[in-house]
Amino acid sequence: MLRRSLVLVAFAALAAAGCNGGGATSPVVNTGTTAPTPTPTPTPTPTPVPQHLYIGSAGASGAVTQYTLPLTAGSTANFSFSAAATIAVAVDPNGNLAVGDNVGHIKIFTAPVSGTSTPSASFNNGTASSNGQFVFNSAGDLYAATFGASVNVFTHPLSSASTPSSSITTGLTFSSGVGFDAAGDLIVSNVTSTTSNVALYAPPFSGAPVTTTGVSQAYRKLALSATQLVVCSVTGAAGQVDVYTLPITAASAPAFSISNGVKFPEAVAFDSAGNLYVGNEGNATVTVYAPPFSAASAPTVTLTAGSISPPNPFAIFALAIGK
Numbered sequence: 001m002l003r004r005s006l007v008l009v010a011f012a013a014l015a016a017a018g019c020n021g022g023g024a025t026s027p028v029v030n031t032g033t034t035a036p037t038p039t040p041t042p043t044p045t046p047t048p049v050p051q052h053l054y055i056g057s058a059g060a061s062g063a064v065t066q067y068t069l070p071l072t073a074g075s076t077a078n079f080s081f082s083a084a085a086t087i088a089v090a091v092d093p094n095g096n097l098a099v100g101d102n103v104g105h106i107k108i109f110t111a112p113v114s115g116t117s118t119p120s121a122s123f124n125n126g127t128a129s130s131n132g133q134f135v136f137n138s139a140g141d142l143y144a145a146t147f148g149a150s151v152n153v154f155t156h157p158l159s160s161a162s163t164p165s166s167s168i169t170t171g172l173t174f175s176s177g178v179g180f181d182a183a184g185d186l187i188v189s190n191v192t193s194t195t196s197n198v199a200l201y202a203p204p205f206s207g208a209p210v211t212t213t214g215v216s217q218a219y220r221k222l223a224l225s226a227t228q229l230v231v232c233s234v235t236g237a238a239g240q241v242d243v244y245t246l247p248i249t250a251a252s253a254p255a256f257s258i259s260n261g262v263k264f265p266e267a268v269a270f271d272s273a274g275n276l277y278v279g280n281e282g283n284a285t286v287t288v289y290a291p292p293f294s295a296a297s298a299p300t301v302t303l304t305a306g307s308i309s310p311p312n313p314f315a316i317f318a319l320a321i322g323k
Helices: 002-019
Strands: 052-057 063-068 079-082 086-091 097-101 104-110 121-126 134-136 142-145 153-155 166-168 177-181 187-193 196-201 219-224 228-231 240-245 256-258 265-268 274-281 284-291 301-304 316-322
Touching: 052 086, 063 086, 086 142, 097 134, 134 177, 134 187, 142 177, 177 228, 187 219, 196 219, 196 228, 219 316, 240 265, 274 316, 284 316
Parallel strands: 086 316, 177 219, 219 265, 265 316
Antiparallel strands: 052 063, 052 316, 063 079, 086 097, 097 104, 104 121, 134 142, 142 153, 153 166, 177 187, 187 196, 219 228, 228 240, 240 256, 265 274, 274 284, 284 301
16 A cells, blocks of 8 residues: 555656656657758859950050950940050950050050059060060960060069060061960960961970961961960951961961951950950951851951041051950
8 A cells, every 4th residue: 555655646746747847848749841941042143354455556646445345336445545656465364454665665554554544664675676466474474575586574573673584585586476375385476587487385485386387478466265376467468367276286277367357457366255356457447256267257346446547547556355
């Protein structure tokens, strides 16, 4: 009897504890539903940085003019600033602008460039008496053709005290155009007394180049896409743009030429969409060609950048596309 009484007392105590919110907990009831998965917060799409086209005029009143891309026949310039006898322009990865004239002077304009910009640095292209095309590498070093027997290299940061850190001379007669392919090779358009060729220098650019067979053209500036090299020629009635398939080898020759819409092309450039821009010295126009390119390619856009009439003709000698 005593044992049974103790059991009853213990059971009563446990029951009282459960009623009073004590140590006992109610069992979890499965309702058959699942908590909703939170909706992930979408990652904002970065706003693309607008590209700009820079045009260099070597006319009597030289200038550098900037346009925002995409270009149309009715595009108006964002600004223009005086730069006497401009025959070279290049934009580095940060948007800084290099400008060269026809007597070997180089000026650097710090980003953001505007119509009131003044040079942050001025120096000479070594001992060169002129300038060819300019190109920056990804580090910001400047490679400057001389329209002579060398390409001068200027190591960043650039200042008014800059002098060539090295010069590439092997295999060159008149270096006109310069650019880099996707492998980091330096490509140079080289003009001899009677022909032109293309020279490829592998890093560190100190060895002999791979040189293509000469062609009966007067080569000027060049541009590279991932798969093609385009080079301006001013030979003939109106000139042409020769197109090579990459990679460049000693056996390379133009795959075809673009002549529709060009008139003595002096400069070329590619935008990020792969469109080709040709600067025509003969009529102060920029013609735009959409890929894929062929001998039948015709301009999708023709922009008249200036007047070729005296007393201040607008003579396009340089193009660059960048920030």
